[in-house]
Amino acid sequence: MFKRIFWIGVGVAIGVVAVTKAQAYVRANTPDKARQFLLGPDQDNVPLRTLAGLVDEFNATRRAREAELNRQYIERAD
Numbered sequence: 001m002f003k004r005i006f007w008i009g010v011g012v013a014i015g016v017v018a019v020t021k022a023q024a025y026v027r028a029n030t031p032d033k034a035r036q037f038l039l040g041p042d043q044d045n046v047p048l049r050t051l052a053g054l055v056d057e058f059n060a061t062r063r064a065r066e067a068e069l070n071r072q073y074i075e076r077a078d
Contacts, residue, residue, distance in 0.1 A: 019047075 023046070026038060039046050 023039075027035060027043070030038070035043060040049070042049070
């Protein structure tokens with residue numbers, strides 16, 4: 001189990017490095033208009049916005065599923 005955790009951690013670290021390098025390459029080698037199209041007008045906070053969007057989507061999905069399960073259990077109890 002610890003081997004799996006280790007390799008998952010290694011994979012996440014490699015993914016973070018690859019995304020950081022790709023983003024740096026895009027910033028260095030594309031014109032400003034293209035960067036704004038790809039990364040948006042706030043180019044410094046792309047990872048933070050992405051993470052916030054993922055957390056918001058996860059919470060919305062979790063709440064919807066929780067409401068669905070609650071409805072199903074209430075219907076069974078009646």
